[in-house]
Amino acid sequence: MDQHPDTSLSYALHLDQSNPLQGFRNQFYFPQFEGRDAIYFCGNSLGLQSRNTEGAIKQELEDWRNLGVGGYMRAKNPWLFYQDNFREPLSRIMGCQPREITLMNTLTVNLHLMLLSFYRPTPQRYKIMMEAGAFPSDQYAIETQVKFHGLDPAQAIIEISPRPGEKTLREEDILSSIQENGESLALVLFGGINYYTGQLFDIKSITQTAHRAGALAGFDLAHAAANVAMELHDWQVDFAVWCSYKYLNGGPGAAGGVFVHERFATDPQFPRLAGWWGNDEKTRFNMEKGFVPKADASGWNISTAQVFNMVCLKASLELFNQAGMDEISKTSRKLTGYLEYLLGELSNLPFDIITPSEPSRRGAQLSLYFPERGREIHQKMTESGIIVDYREPGVIRVAPAPLYNSFGDVHRFYEILKQMQP
Numbered sequence: 532m533d534q535h536p537d538t539s540l541s542y543a544l545h546l547d548q549s550n551p552l553q554g555f556r557n558q559f560y561f562p563q564f565e566g567r568d569a570i571y572f573c574g575n576s577l578g579l580q581s582r583n584t585e586g587a588i589k590q591e592l593e594d595w596r597n598l599g600v601g602g603y604m605r606a607k608n609p610w611l612f613y614q615d616n617f618r619e620p621l622s623r624i625m626g627c628q629p630r631e632i633t634l635m636n637t638l639t640v641n642l643h644l645m646l647l648s649f650y651r652p653t654p655q656r657y658k659i660m661m662e663a664g665a666f667p668s669d670q671y672a673i674e675t676q677v678k679f680h681g682l683d684p685a686q687a688i689i690e691i692s693p694r695p696g697e698k699t700l701r702e703e704d705i706l707s708s709i710q711e712n713g714e715s716l717a718l719v720l721f722g723g724i725n726y727y728t729g730q731l732f733d734i735k736s737i738t739q740t741a742h743r744a745g746a747l748a749g750f751d752l753a754h755a756a757a758n759v760a761m762e763l764h765d766w767q768v769d770f771a772v773w774c775s776y777k778y779l780n781g782g783p784g785a786a787g788g789v790f791v792h793e794r795f796a797t798d799p800q801f802p803r804l805a806g807w808w809g810n811d812e813k814t815r816f817n818m819e820k821g822f823v824p825k826a827d828a829s830g831w832n833i834s835t836a837q838v839f840n841m842v843c844l845k846a847s848l849e850l851f852n853q854a855g856m857d858e859i860s861k862t863s864r865k866l867t868g869y870l871e872y873l874l875g876e877l878s879n880l881p882f883d884i885i886t887p888s889e890p891s892r893r894g895a896q897l898s899l900y901f902p903e904r905g906r907e908i909h910q911k912m913t914e915s916g917i918i919v920d921y922r923e924p925g926v927i928r929v930a931p932a933p934l935y936n937s938f939g940d941v942h943r944f945y946e947i948l949k950q951m952q953p
């Protein structure tokens with residue numbers, strides 16, 4: 532952990548001056564509060580709009596206006612191949628090959644589609660293991676998938692919980708549960724980062740252990756994508772899904788991302804539910820019987836590219852490309868470490884940070900747990916121009932995004948909290 536000399540503003544400004552990502556802040560619009568930028572630490576829920584977004588949307592509007600259906604082939608970014616624009620930049624963020632990436636639908640829909648391909652229970656192997664307290668949408672998806680196969684969720688779903696008195700999971704408990712249930716386990720489906728605690732799981736070890744047990748491993752990376760560095764290909768992850776509107780800044784309801792490891796992505800026999808957009812372009816318009824999947828992750832595409840649900844992400848990815856995930860990870864650790872340091876200097880507010888303190892076990896977010904009056908304190912923060920969110924029970928989530936948040940933001944946050952009456 533970085534050592535910090537003091538809580539002064541001048542030190543925060545010094546950190547900003549030596550931050551290589553400093554310039555990116557001006558590429559984003561911030562919500563305003565009393566005539567200045569609000570303190571926006573909610574990029575884990577909805578990332579901010581980058582200034583190049585509007586121009587990117589205008590381009591598609593213009594091509595549609597001028598070309599009509601001709602835009603599928605002749606738009607500046609031909610819509611027929613629109614998803615291809617995302618593979619390179621997303622593969623750098625997720626640590627995989629471009630052909631292992633596609634962009635389609637939205638997160639929970641994609642989770643269902645991946646479960647249809649990767650969760651195929653047999654009488655011996657039918658269990659899914661997940662973290663207790665996963666995001667509700669994921670819980671519902673898994674519950675209903677299990678029922679869809681005629682199984683009882685109480686039998687087929689194994690949830691790993693923190694030990695009594697603890698808030699986060701122990702890595703060894705996850706791995707030993709996988710081993711213990713090895714014979715009956717079909718799939719391990721974990722979050723990358725838990726939305727409530729901010730805990731980052733060891734994706735590589737979970738995947739290895741699942742594979743050794745004869746199970747598959749998939750991940751919901753909603754809170755990890757573009758937040759922490761990933762190596763999905765080398766970690767041998769079987770599949771992953773994420774949304775594009777959190778750290779990726781793709782705008783509300785943006786199309787979601789999917790990773791399918793090349794082992795499966797290149798196998799046209801691998802089961803899936805199909806639509807024409809997953810069919811090889813060479814034969815797509817023959818309009819004939821017999822689905823011929825593209826031999827990569829886009830073989831899971833079903834419908835026409837949702838250009839206007841993708842274009843904002845296209846703009847945002849240009850900035851990620853310029854910044855690079857290495858630099859983003861480095862800056863993120865410093866920024867969140869600095870936030871943790873300043874929070875530790877506060878003595879007026881009754882909270883505990885439940886997010887792990889080791890930088891390797893978290894991303895940008897710190898979860899502040901208020902045993903009481905969390906909601907009220909969140910309200911006070913909102914009235915002071917701080918945009919963070921509250922999640923029951925008792926947690927205020929604070930997530931400085933390294934691409935647009937500054938050490939100065941963290942310092943202002945600290946100054947406001949310091950003045951707060953408990």
Ligand SMILES: *Cc1c(COP(=O)(O)O)cnc(C)c1O
Pocket residue numbers: 637638639640666668669722726751753754774
């Ligand atoms: C944000 C989030 C979702 C939201 O899913 P949508 O289908 O995009 O509404 C689902 N799961 C997790 C883990 C999330 O963090």
